[in-house]
Amino acid sequence: MADLLVSDKTVFGELTGDLVDVVEPATGAVLGSTRLASPDDVSHAVTRSVVAQPKWADTAPAERAEVLLRAARLIHDQEDEFVRWGIRECGAIAGKTTHEVHSSRGELIAAAGLATEPYGQLLPAAGRMSYGRRIPFGAVGVITPWNFPLVLAMRAVAPALALGNSVLLKPDHQTPVYGGALIARLFEEAGLPAGVLEVLPGKADAGHALVADPRVPMISFTGSTRAGRIVAATAAEHVKKVSLELGGNNATIVLADADPEAASSVGAWGSFLHQGQICLTTGRHLVHRKIAGEYLDRLAARAARLKVGDPTEADTQIGPIINATQLANVDRIVRASADAGAAIRAGGTYENLFYAPTVLADVTPDMPAFTDEIFGPVAPVTVFDTDDEAIALANSTAYGLTASVITAEPFRGWKLAERLRAGMVHVNDTTVNDDPAVPFGGVGASGNGGRYGGQANWEEFTQWQWVTVRDTPPDYPF
Template identity: 50%
Template sequence: MTMTVTGERTWPSAAEWTGRIFSEGWRYPEGGTLGVIEPATGEPLAEVGRASPADVARAGARAARAGSAWAAATVSERVDVLSRADRALREHSEAVREWIVRESGGVPTKGDYEIAAGLGQLQHAIGLASLPPGEVLTPQAPGGTSLAWRVPLGVVGVIAPWNAPLLFAMRALAPALVLGNAALLKPDPLTPVSGGVLVARLFQEAGLPDGVLHVLPGGAETGRAVVADRHVAMVSFTGSTEAGREVARVAGEGLKRVSLELGGKNSIVVLADADVEAAAAAGAVSSFGYQGQACVAAGRHVVHADVVEAYTEALVRQAKALPIGDPRDDGVVIGPVISERQAARIERIVDESVVGGARVLTGGTREGLFYPPTVLDRVDRTMPVFTEEIFGPVAPVIPFHGEDQAVEIANDTAYGLTAAVHSRSLPRATAFAQRLRTGMIHINDVSAKDAANAPFGGMGLSGNASRIGGTSSLEQFTQWRWMTAPGSL
């Protein structure tokens, strides 16, 4: 099975990687193959290799060997590789965009966003390499030397999700590699090309030494093997809270460092003095962008009673104006959700809430994998649309009367990833935002934001308080070494 793209028809050459994994070159794995289906059409799109636990064990051992030489490379050598990967991604952006569109069901602008964000991760990682590697400490004895500096962890396991496969792979790989680590990347089985094959080809073109990066597509068994592998010192996982618990358990048995970026039940809070039209536009993007399939999507619209009617009308108007269809078609804004399993989950959450008394103002009925932008009101705090992470284009609207009540509603969740607050008064919005229990807060903006230079992560069930991005990546992908000497070095 191969893909025909409208742009670069020869990149990446399917003959090179079909049915294979990337582990010191492209080779056939013991685990067989994994088929990739295009969500918009249901047609076969590609076939990649499926890594078995034995394949993972072999990759881990090879990564450990290659990683020693990579860690010993100069900073400029590692930076040069990332710079060439940056150029390769720019050169192949048309083909990369089409893979993201066809494999993940996102519209072309979603592909453009991932490419731009991936480039941002590479560029920021290059900047990380120029930061001071350590500290000169005050020695305990006069005339002595005391130094502390950061060293690579060794082999890092990266488990990336399907909803932003290129971005989330680069978000961990770029800093991990430039700081001297080797890596095992397990892309999601729904997006193993845009989250795995393309990443391998970019770094291959960039001249990353053989064995430093291994790309190992597969399901839960493959992921478990990556986490448990004795050569893996640290695991960076992005995905569901349920799967994150299992990753933490397996990593904990090996006393490994683990970074968990998990789910969210995020609120957009609209205060009484907000610009209603602007807030509704931000709300629509936050709930409906990429079919709501993002951990940072807005799962609650918490709106002051004085403006809830106007806000809801504007949000419904926004939802009805969004064309649905094959993301390759001109003008389409809402593509398919990723799978039948995900579509059925969204349908259950909405249907059960409607049975409980919620009212559908627009949307609410799917056709195959196409679920329309949906707005609900008359939502109470016992309904699935209030309590569960939906991961679909659904906007539940909940009114409030006072700011204390709004804080209570927004914080009524075990998650704590992100939030947005809308008000014409910046001091008021900022004061309100400080009361929310989230790792990220955005004023008069969307809930779904990401930046390479920012510490991305959440509280509660949204993660284990780890952060990736900005200088936080130094803490995640290195460890301290302390050295003393009786005299000056």
């Protein structure tokens, strides 16, 4: 899988869009170049996908499962290559990328199990056989972002393929190798038939072409809430299903009985992993006034100890922000909040694309650090006095992806968790949690209620069909 980038032709095939450089965020080095998909390329790929899908759906379920299991073995055998590209193309540290590769393998194994599960039910009827069965949509479009491009692709691509769909994957143009070319090569080597998976790295024009194509009845989109609204509107115009997993402004509630040392570890991991560039990131630390001072001291000390630098170095803990535009937005939020009265307890500085892990104290609900999704290594801390106040603060956002509660009394934490408006809640753990078997997704501005993972994949990537059979046609009155 080494030579994936050349000037005019890639493993994506003959694409006709812009020729773009693939840039390493940590160094600014050009890793190679690739063509992007144009709208015409998308149209041609949809044609191939629509032609290939029926035969793939008719393939024996065990054979579909075997392709996914071969892919799982290959990703394990070639882990070093995947990790190398994840570090260099995404600016991710080795630990994050290794975990992502392992999670992607888990998605493939879990999806393989779907292929041979029961897919329908007999329905009550008299004088005829009546049953409902789950059938594939056909060609499924999958649009993925740059922050976790491998696993966020695999969690949709793998189950969609397992359940008999063909897939058109459009990775972000900033991560065309780790989020696209490696996946294309992986499935090619696993024996997936041609046309069943089309990989189309591209920008917004390619994504629009995919969402607007009437031959693609279902779209799976992961990305920003702003972009998700555009995708949803376009999909609605064409009356197709769309599954949206969008942004988050996730809260961790630290109760007065929590151990500040353990809680600050949970908080630091939640805010600083992958430079905070995760939809699950802890964007708001809601801490009881009784322990807020100690929590802030420990959190700021943890932030100051983290090594910021080139993620190819084994001891680096904080890598670069993906691009200058995103870094400027992170700094804007920090500066505006500081101007409004927040105290910078750690960080608040940057060099090139490296933003220092930042802790903000005295954050109030009207500050950008509280209201906005930051998508950077920033931990805003807001103080509360009562459980009701903590719940009100946590729920005072349009987002609803994930949340957590830290407490010495798990049952108390569980009762509070039931009051949080979020698709996922964790007691005595970080907001950053995922697993191939869980129903992953959010509510509100974090998504439209779709779920990925486990049995939820049946709801996402298949649809019901009702079938009846009689021995002979009935005699109707007219």
